Every structure is written in C-alpha cells, then in structure tokens.
Amino acid sequence: xxxxxxSGTELDGDRISQLPADVKDMIMECLDTRDAxxxxxxxxxxxxxxxxxxxxxxxxxxxxxxxxxxxxxKPSTFVNMVANVLMLxxxxxxxxxxxxxRLYLENVETEMAVMDHWCKPKQSDVDGWCLFLSRxxxxxxxxxxxxxxxxxxxxxxxxxxxxxxxxxxxxxGFLFYCPFNARLGSIFTHVTSxxxxxxxxxxxxxxxxxxxxxxxxxxxxxxxxxxxxFVISAPKLKSLTVIFPGHIAEWKWFQLHFPVIxxxxxxxxxxxxxxxxxxxxxxxxxTAINLQVMKLDDFSFGSAQHFSFASDLIKKCPxxxxxxxxxxxxxxxxx
Numbered sequence: 001x002x003x004x005x006x007s008g009t010e011l012d013g014d015r016i017s018q019l020p021a022d023v024k025d026m027i028m029e030c031l032d033t034r035d036a037x038x039x040x041x042x043x044x045x046x047x048x049x050x051x052x053x054x055x056x057x058x059x060x061x062x063x064x065x066x067x068x069x070x071x072x073x074k075p076s077t078f079v080n081m082v083a084n085v086l087m088l089x090x091x092x093x094x095x096x097x098x099x100x101x102r103l104y105l106e107n108v109e110t111e112m113a114v115m116d117h118w119c120k121p122k123q124s125d126v127d128g129w130c131l132f133l134s135r136x137x138x139x140x141x142x143x144x145x146x147x148x149x150x151x152x153x154x155x156x157x158x159x160x161x162x163x164x165x166x167x168x169x170x171x172x173g174f175l176f177y178c179p180f181n182a183r184l185g186s187i188f189t190h191v192t193s194x195x196x197x198x199x200x201x202x203x204x205x206x207x208x209x210x211x212x213x214x215x216x217x218x219x220x221x222x223x224x225x226x227x228x229x230f231v232i233s234a235p236k237l238k239s240l241t242v243i244f245p246g247h248i249a250e251w252k253w254f255q256l257h258f259p260v261i262x263x264x265x266x267x268x269x270x271x272x273x274x275x276x277x278x279x280x281x282x283x284x285x286x287t288a289i290n291l292q293v294m295k296l297d298d299f300s301f302g303s304a305q306h307f308s309f310a311s312d313l314i315k316k317c318p319x320x321x322x323x324x325x326x327x328x329x330x331x332x333x334x335x
Contacts, residue, residue, distance in 0.1 A: 028053050052091035054137075058082055059099040079121045086129065092137030096129075100145045120145060127157050134159040134166075144172035144197070153200060161187050170195040176230065177202050186212045187232070193218040201226040210256075219257075228253040234260070241265040243297065258288050258316075268306050269298035291317045295324040 019027075082098070100120065121129075126143065133141060134157075145154065153175045160166065167190055176199055188194065192215055201224065209231070216234040220241040221227050227242070233256065240254075240261045294317060300306050314320060 054094035057097040095140040097142040130157040134163040140168040142170040168193040172197040195220040201229040239263040243267040263293040265295040267297045299327045
C-alpha cells in the first residue's frame with residue numbers, strides 16, 4: 001500500500017507555530033506571564049498571540065527578576081515591567097492578577113523596607129492599571145499587595161466600581177470609599193463575586209444611601225474593618241463569608257442579607273469582644289428563610305457564649321441542611 005511521506009521541509013518545520021490561533025492561546029494559558037513573554041520574544045509567530053493574550057498574572061513566578069533588579073538599585077523596575085506589558089497589549093485583558101503576597105516576600109533574602117519602597121506600586125500606578133483594564137474588557141481582577149511597612153493602603157479607583165465588564169473582583173490592602181455619584185444608585189453592576197481581604201470601608205457622608213449590586217452572588221470579608229459602612233442591596237446574593245468582624249455594628253450589618261443568602265460562613269473569634277447582653281439575635285438577625293449551608297469558624301468548645309450564639313443562630317435557619325463547626329484543627333460536620 002502506498003504511503004505518504006512528508007517532505008523534509010515539512011518534517012523540519014515548526015509544527016507548533018502552525019497550530020490554530022485558539023490552540024496557541026490555550027498553550028499560552030498554561031504558561032506564567034514571564035514564560036509567555038519569553039516565548040513571544042523568541043518566536044515572531046507567537047508575538048501576536050502574546051500581545052492579544054487575555055490573561056496576565058504577576059505572581060511569585062514573575063517576582064524573581066524584579067527582586068534581583070531591586071538589589072541592583074534599579075528603582076521602579078518591577079512597576080515599569082507591568083506597565084510595559086499593559087502598554088504593548090493589543091487585545092482585551094479578560095483576567096489580571098497582581099499578587100505581591102507576604103508569604104513569598106518573607107522568604108526573599110532582602111531588606112523588607114527596601115522591597116516595599118522599590119517594588120511596591122504607588123497609588124498612581126494602581127490608578128493607571130485600573131483605568132487601562134476598565135477600558136479593555138476586564139472580567140476578573142485581583143490585586144493583592146502586602147503592607148510590609150505598616151503604612152498606607154490603596155484607594156479603589158472609581159473606574160473599577162463603574163466598570164461594565166467586570167464580573168469578579170478580589171482586593172487585598174485597599175480602602176473603599178462608597179462613590180457619591182453612582183449611576184441610579186448602582187455599583188459593580190455586572191459583578192457576581194466580591195472578595196475583600198484587609199480592606200477598610202470608609203464612612204460615606206451620604207450615610208443612609210443604599211447602593212445596589214444587582215448581580216452579586218458571592219461576598220467575602222476577611223480581616224476587614226468597617227464593613228457596616230458598605231451598605232448595599234444584593235437581591236441575588238447566595239454566599240456570604242465574614243472572617244474576623246471587629247465590632248457589634250458589624251454584626252448588625254447582616255440584617256440586610258440574612259433573609260436572602262443560601263450559604264453562610266462566620267468566624268466567632270470576635271464574639272469575645274462583644275458583651276453577652278449585646279448578642280440579641282432577635283434584633284441582629286431576621287429569620288434566614290433560604291439558608292441551607294452554614295459554617296462556624298473559630299468555635300471554642302469551652303465558651304458558653306459560642307454555644308449560646310450557635311444554638312440561637314441555628315434556630316433562625318429553618319431550612320438548614322448542612323452545618324460545619326471548625327475549632328482549631330477539629331472539624332465537626334453534620335449533613
């Protein structure tokens with residue numbers, strides 16, 4: 001039987017570069033941002049794919065080169081690298097992650113204050129990134145920047161609050177000022193997931209204004225301050241997580257969302273700072289008519305206050321199907 005033998009030119013050719021554009025884009029998805037950029041430099045056929053690549057992640061895989069340049073006294077190099085990637089980009093950026101995490105930086109053998117000064121972006125840098133992303137189709141945005149010196153947080157730019165393409169947002173190390181000129185009282189109009197870590201919510205001078213987040217389904221607060229100032233209406237909210245709320249006013253904030261949610265995760269660690277007389281669940285929580293899954297974190301089996309609170313809370317959840325109680329390394333689950 002006759003067989004077809006490819007010519008020598010075909011055998012020696014770069015078969016990967018001849019793949020369809022969507023396949024090459026999937027290959028880019030499997031590479032970290034630094035390696036993806038290197039591929040584009042080495043191959044002109046991949047350059048267009050890189051410039052249109054919709055996923056940009058700056059994390060621990062991207063940091064080493066920036067760290068080395070900081071040691072060589074080349075200021076602002078890391079920030080410039082991020083800015084240059086955005087400036088050269090020719091297509092929409094669907095996903096953007098900037099992760100300067102404490103876990104990674106604390107393992108770097110360099111002066112923390114120097115790192116914070118040379119490698120940490122300024123407010124103007126964050127403003128510029130957010131403005132570019134809000135105009136280029138951003139759907140998933142994550143910005144996590146550790147505060148190594150204990151000074152200052154970032155303010156969330158208004159262009160992100162009003163971005164019409166944004167669907168998922170995670171912030172760490174930010175201040176949130178509720179906007180005064182939200183269109184028709186709505187913010188984050190197409191966002192389905194909001195995750196806030198070490199975020200401070202500043203009191204709005206418009207005090208009584210309730211802003212609508214019409215499509216929000218997941219809301220997470222971890223180690224945040226002033227969440228009672230983040231007064232929103234979220235009719236589609238399904239999942240609510242609050243870790244380390246700091247004041248009784250924070251607990252009263254639940255009243256707006258308790259009747260709607262289906263899943264709740266609460267840290268009971270902050271109950272130690274609240275007098276027993278103030279823990280009136282009839283005042284704090286209405287009946288959770290839709291709640292089916294509940295997790296109580298930081299539960300102390302030696303605390304009568306925790307037992308009383310958990311018991312009263314469960315009574316407020318007539319449709320509860322699954323309960324998980326976590327105490328240090330002990331997990332009790334009842335389905």
